[in-house]
Amino acid sequence: MFAIDEIGHDRVFVSIYENNSKDKTPMLLQQLNNTLTSKGVAHRIVHEVLPHSFYEQGRIVRLASLRNKALEPLYAEAREGLNGRQFEKVVFLNDIYFTADTLFKLLRTRNGVYDQACAIDYFWLGLYDTWIVRDQLASKVRPLWPYFPMPADKRTVRSRGIVPVNSCWNGMTAFDARWFFASTNSTAVQGVADENAPAIARMNMPTPTHDDHFDTPATLPLYFRTSNDCYESECLLSSLDMHRIATPIRPQIYINSDLAVGAY
Numbered sequence: 001m002f003a004i005d006e007i008g009h010d011r012v013f014v015s016i017y018e019n020n021s022k023d024k025t026p027m028l029l030q031q032l033n034n035t036l037t038s039k040g041v042a043h044r045i046v047h048e049v050l051p052h053s054f055y056e057q058g059r060i061v062r063l064a065s066l067r068n069k070a071l072e073p074l075y076a077e078a079r080e081g082l083n084g085r086q087f088e089k090v091v092f093l094n095d096i097y098f099t100a101d102t103l104f105k106l107l108r109t110r111n112g113v114y115d116q117a118c119a120i121d122y123f124w125l126g127l128y129d130t131w132i133v134r135d136q137l138a139s140k141v142r143p144l145w146p147y148f149p150m151p152a153d154k155r156t157v158r159s160r161g162i163v164p165v166n167s168c169w170n171g172m173t174a175f176d177a178r179w180f181f182a183s184t185n186s187t188a189v190q191g192v193a194d195e196n197a198p199a200i201a202r203m204n205m206p207t208p209t210h211d212d213h214f215d216t217p218a219t220l221p222l223y224f225r226t227s228n229d230c231y232e233s234e235c236l237l238s239s240l241d242m243h244r245i246a247t248p249i250r251p252q253i254y255i256n257s258d259l260a261v262g263a264y
Contacts, residue, residue, distance in 0.1 A: 003100035014043040064224040064234035087177040096171040097262035119259035121171030128263040134166040160258040167239030199246035
């Protein structure tokens with residue numbers, strides 16, 4: 001709540017989707033719902049009990065579906081933004097330990113100029129999210145510090161700097177919100193000439209579907225999906241689809257190595 005208090009109650013929409021918990025999670029979410037209502041914070045908190053057939057699907061199919069459910073308010077009650085303002089960022093939080101200050105710093109990565117920015121999530125061995133992170137050359141990283149194979153990236157991590165990557169998630173990630181409503185808003189993508197601007201701002205208005213005959217077509221608004229060709233995380237595929245849609249412009253995706261969150 002501290003983060004919401006600092007950002008502003010009229011500038012935040014909270015979307016939480018939860019299912020099939022057997023502990024006190026539904027009760028705690030109801031308490032949070034009451035708190036957000038009392039503070040005038042726009043929100044949608046959903047608790048559902050899904051049938052056994054849902055869990056018979058593959059893991060990535062399930063996770064992609066659940067992440068898309070969390071996005072649904074962007075295309076429903078929050079589709080016009082809040083109080084006449086469109087959203088600037090979309091932030092995803094996994095089941096992590098984090099501080100409000102870490103969230104603020106993530107949002108301010110490169111002064112807020114990025115297509116996607118990620119923190120670093122840790123577990124006992126080191127970097128947790130190695131399944132999703134790819135460096136600028138699409139190489140995998142390792143959990144042991146300084147994580148990256150390229151010397152320049154290692155130096156950046158040692159100085160706690162900002163590392164450009166092809167993909168990331170890392171428990172806490174922020175997107176330029178235009179990736180999630182661009183095709184429904186003709187003013188969202190402006191064709192800005194500045195090479196330092198996010199790719200979503202530099203493109204001329206793209207078509208809603210980009211079919212490069214590489215796996216499932218990439219679409220705007222961005223959504224979470226599975227792959228027909230390989231077993232990859234829905235979180236990696238969202239970064240991949242940004243590359244496919246923006247080509248030949250390179251999306252500005254970064255890991256802020258100064259920001260740590262706790263994973264497992």
